[in-house]
Amino acid sequence: MSTATLPTFDPLDPIALDAQLDDEERLIRSTVRQYVREKFLPVVAEHFEAGSLPDGIGRDLGQLGLLGMHLEGYGCAGASATAYGLTCLELEAGDSGLRSFCSVQGSLAMFAIHRWGSEEQKQRWLPGMAEGELIGCFGLTEPDAGSNPAAMRTRAKRTDTGWVLNGTKMWITNGSLADVAVVWARTEEGKVNGFLVERGTPGFSAPVMHGKLSLRASVTSELVLDNVEVPETNRLPEATSLRAPLSCLNEARFGIVFGAAGAARACYEAALDYAKTRVQFEKPIAGYQLTQAKLVDMAVKVSNSTLLALHLGRMKDAGTLRTEQVSYGKYHNVSTAIDVARTARTILGANGVTLEYPVLRHANNLESVLTYEGTHEMHTLILGQAITGLPAFT
Incomplete structure (x- = not known):
């Protein structure tokens, strides 16, 4: 029978889950927790009340190496999935809006480019997005196509030089902040393609959605695409279906x-x-x-x-x-x-x-x-x- 002294019972960790983490995971967890408690929590209530996102969140998370941290190369940390998960845990302990910013940037916009984009697209966007200097959003949900993305109405029509996009996306986190929007549209052949729509492209706008009673410390937007022309080089070449x-x-x-x-x-x-x-x-x-x-x-x-x-x-x-x-x-x-x-x-x-x-x-x-x-x-x-x-x- 072991004579080892039992560890003290921790009411904040009653089944001693901390012991299941390795040293690197504890370091990442502690670093994110410290940022949330020292920099974010003191201001989140006023931003929740005002319906705004604290300034500099992208740069802060980029400096900590958290944006796209589970991706390899292009300035991304290449951390484990568990380390990324622990990061999300600590961010959302601050506010769901903070975790949503990180998730949309890394797991939606950056992951889409990393997994389905060309090498040129990866080189152009991912390093700046990892640093938080460039912000991305992910345009899939539509007013009449939420749980059923196969019913999307946004259309992409091929032209001699690229594509013309028409449609509307709703409930897009980071939309009004984004330098690039990953927009999903159905082509004339019926395929679902992804397109990188850059801020300032004629016909593209991202008005902020107001009146939320939830996720108030987060920017939520509509994406409007009115005859938006994008070159073929802005199409994600590996993305040809809802998969x-x-x-x-x-x-x-x-x-x-x-x-x-x-x-x-x-x-x-x-x-x-x-x-x-x-x-x-x-x-x-x-x-x-x-x-x-x-x-x-x-x-x-x-x-x-x-x-x-x-x-x-x-x-x-x-x-x-x-x-x-x-x-x-x-x-x-x-x-x-x-x-x-x-x-x-x-x-x-x-x-x-x-x-x-x-x-x-x-x-x-x-x-x-x-x-x-x-x-x-x-x-x-x-x-x-x-x-x-x-x-x-x-």
Whole structure:
């Protein structure tokens, strides 16, 4: 029988998941966490209230080597999938808008160019995007084609020198900030191609979308393409079907699996700290059974979500992760994070609805996370088909 001294129980890491990380992963995790806590959290509430993204986020994340960090070459760090996931976890512990910026830049726009672009396109765009000097966005969703991208109406017509694009995209993160938009359109032959549309191209505009009650510390835009001419050199040559944009979405979904666990952790930490200091009936509310039941439920859910994310990260690094398993992670972790955020709000009482504390900000953000990169219902059907072998999408 071992006589080793047991480590101290950590209420913020109740099943000692930190021990599952290697030294490099801990360093990356700690570096991102420090940035979020020192530079981002002090200003996020005012930006959430104003509906704006803090200035310099691209350059900050670029200097930290986080943009496209899981890609190889062209100024990208070539980090592991798990390290990228841990980065998303810490970013979303700050705010879903911060993680969304990183995800759209690295897992959607940069990944699309890296995986489906030409060598010339990679050389032109990826180094600047990795540094955060150039910003990208990803234009797939349309007003009438969200969960069914095969129904997209944006069209690409071939000309003597290239292509003419016409259509509208909606709910595009970073759209108004982007130097380049990866726009997906259907050709006259019925194929789905990707095109790099540069800022300032005649006929192309990206008006900001207002009135959001979620993801407010993030720039969300519409993309309008009115007879936009792009040269053949701006077409992603390897992307000729829906497989291309869907592969990008799967990369972003993987980051969400970790990110949702980060949002849940932030809510749990806020509730635990509040419960230990808020006194009612002459003792901290953490000393009451009902409050402890809520804290235990949150601690278990946060740990289970983080453990699931780490497991899927190890699978991705080993090359064994299936798309259905990414859906499993998003299905579980996002809905669980919403439960944690709502429970945390009840512990904080009326204070929980203010921007002084993060819980309702996270809860509102998670309503968007539940929908984008595949709605909860779509991931249900993906898993349902995988389990039964029978499609039920229509």
